[in-house]
Amino acid sequence: MNPISKPASPEPARLLVVDDNTINRMVLSRSLEQDGHIVETAENGREGLEKFRTGSFDLMLLDIEMPVMNGFEVLEACLNDFDLRQIPIIMTSAMEEIDAVVKCVELGAEDYLTKPVNPILLRARVGASLEKKRLRDEQRKLFRTFTTREVAEELLRDGFSLGGQMVTATVLISDIRSFTTITESQAPSDSIELLNQYFSMMFDAITQNGGIVNQIVGDGVLAVFGAPIYYDDHRERAVKAGLQMLEQLKVFNQNQLAQGKTPIQIGIGITSGEMVAGYTGTQNRAIYTCIGDTVNLADRIQEYTKEALRPLLIDENTRRGLAPEYKLEDLGRIVFKGKNQAVNVFAVIGG
Amino acid sequence: MAILDLNTLNALKESAGADFVDELMDAFIKDSIQQMEKLRGALETGDADTFRRAAHTIKSNALTFGAEDLAVLARELEMLGRDKNLEAGNRLEVLKEAFELLQSELLSLK
Numbered sequence: 221m222n223p224i225s226k227p228a229s230p231e232p233a234r235l236l237v238v239d240d241n242t243i244n245r246m247v248l249s250r251s252l253e254q255d256g257h258i259v260e261t262a263e264n265g266r267e268g269l270e271k272f273r274t275g276s277f278d279l280m281l282l283d284i285e286m287p288v289m290n291g292f293e294v295l296e297a298c299l300n301d302f303d304l305r306q307i308p309i310i311m312t313s314a315m316e317e318i319d320a321v322v323k324c325v326e327l328g329a330e331d332y333l334t335k336p337v338n339p340i341l342l343r344a345r346v347g348a349s350l351e352k353k354r355l356r357d358e359q360r361k362l363f364r365t366f367t368t369r370e371v372a373e374e375l376l377r378d379g380f381s382l383g384g385q386m387v388t389a390t391v392l393i394s395d396i397r398s399f400t401t402i403t404e405s406q407a408p409s410d411s412i413e414l415l416n417q418y419f420s421m422m423f424d425a426i427t428q429n430g431g432i433v434n435q436i437v438g439d440g441v442l443a444v445f446g447a448p449i450y451y452d453d454h455r456e457r458a459v460k461a462g463l464q465m466l467e468q469l470k471v472f473n474q475n476q477l478a479q480g481k482t483p484i485q486i487g488i489g490i491t492s493g494e495m496v497a498g499y500t501g502t503q504n505r506a507i508y509t510c511i512g513d514t515v516n517l518a519d520r521i522q523e524y525t526k527e528a529l530r531p532l533l534i535d536e537n538t539r540r541g542l543a544p545e546y547k548l549e550d551l552g553r554i555v556f557k558g559k560n561q562a563v564n565v566f567a568v569i570g571g
Numbered sequence: 572m573a574i575l576d577l578n579t580l581n582a583l584k585e586s587a588g589a590d591f592v593d594e595l596m597d598a599f600i601k602d603s604i605q606q607m608e609k610l611r612g613a614l615e616t617g618d619a620d621t622f623r624r625a626a627h628t629i630k631s632n633a634l635t636f637g638a639e640d641l642a643v644l645a646r647e648l649e650m651l652g653r654d655k656n657l658e659a660g661n662r663l664e665v666l667k668e669a670f671e672l673l674q675s676e677l678l679s680l681k
Binding site (some may be wrong): 240243244246247250251254285314335336339340347405567 | 579583586587588593594598599603613624627628630631632633635
């Protein structure tokens with residue numbers, strides 16, 4: 221390979237050109253096809269939006285002044301759509317429409333070009349937008365492995381930096397009872413399969429309620445609600461997730477029994493309060509985690525489910541965030557190992 | 572001001588290819604005739620929006636080829652349409668003349 225070869229031509233992408241003007245469509249398509257892209261066209265806003273929804277495009281070039289549905293309306297519809305919002309839109313407009321263009325860019329259009337479009341500028345802006353999209357897609361894929369797509373989007377928008385900050389949030393810790401005994405009584409591959417099914421159930425319950433799974437240690441799960449994205453109802457969300465986990469476990473155990481396999485029991489501890497949360501690790505490998513007394517207490521309470529013979533226990537702080545319709549049982553004040561003060565513990569019976 | 576700015580046209584040929592520009596000229600001529608019909612029709616029915624749009628399209632296409640005279644005339648019509656004032660006088664005829672001049676110029680360059 222020649223180390224000083226000319227700059228690589230851009231990666232081919234699927235592009236949509238929306239313009240009511242035949243000549244503009246021809247010129248834009250020609251330029252983009254010469255750069256190796258695959259181009260489709262639409263003659264008005266509505267046709268453009270329909271194609272954009274179904275065509276899995278990487279980028280749209282959107283005229284502003286169009287019949288049926290103008291570019292402004294198309295842009296707004298795209299920005300209000302969770303999936304379309306991720307795809308860059310470059311506005312194309314006449315010189316006099318610069319006010320409208322500014323409005324579009326403020327709204328969230330990626331960039332703009334004035335017509336007649338200069339082919340060199342076109343290539344540069346399309347290339348830059350596609351590159352930005354590629355990076356965002358990569359990050360998004362990474363984030364989605366750990367969290368909900370809503371949280372992932374927030375992180376993408378606001379970015380993240382290493383280092384902790386004091387947050388008020390709710391922690392949920394769950395653990396499988398006597399998992400070691402279970403693993404000893406069955407083949408290792410069965411244990412892994414059991415864990416995978418179990419985790420996918422638990423993760424669904426957590427992410428559906430806006431939580432983030434921070435850590436998996438063995439068969440234990442640590443999730444946080446209300447950070448890094450703050451929710452006013454972080455306590456209720458965590459309890460809902462806990463109840464959902466228990467519901468799903470019931471179904472899971474029925475299946476286990478039907479297949480002649482061992483049912484599993486879990487314990488869940490939930491606590492709320494201040495904790496230090498943040499990204500820890502390096503810029504290449506970071507996890508979002510939280511530490512502090514609130515987190516330690518959640519673990520103690522989770523352990524206490526064994527003694528209390530109740531699968532879902534919460535602390536006083538979490539209880540304060542619950543609506544009255546939650547059925548609770550006051551288990552009194554408990555002094556946990558390593559803690560000076562007694563903690564009022566409640567069992568959640570139903571939501 | 573010129574019927575045709577050759578720098579613009581040559582740059583277009585250089586970037587898009589001469590064959591493609593020939594094709595583009597044909598499309599432009601065909602489209603312009605349609606747009607001028609739309610202008611006439613809109614003038615008769617008093618449809619300022621269609622009038623504005625048709626004028627806008629002619630202007631935009633004229634600029635693509637560097638047809639400055641035609642672009643200026645079309646822009647004036649676009650402004651009339653925008654202001655809902657379709658007192659066009661003989662401007663449509665003037666536009667048609669400018670277009671026909673341009674058309675023969677373009678065809679001679681093919």
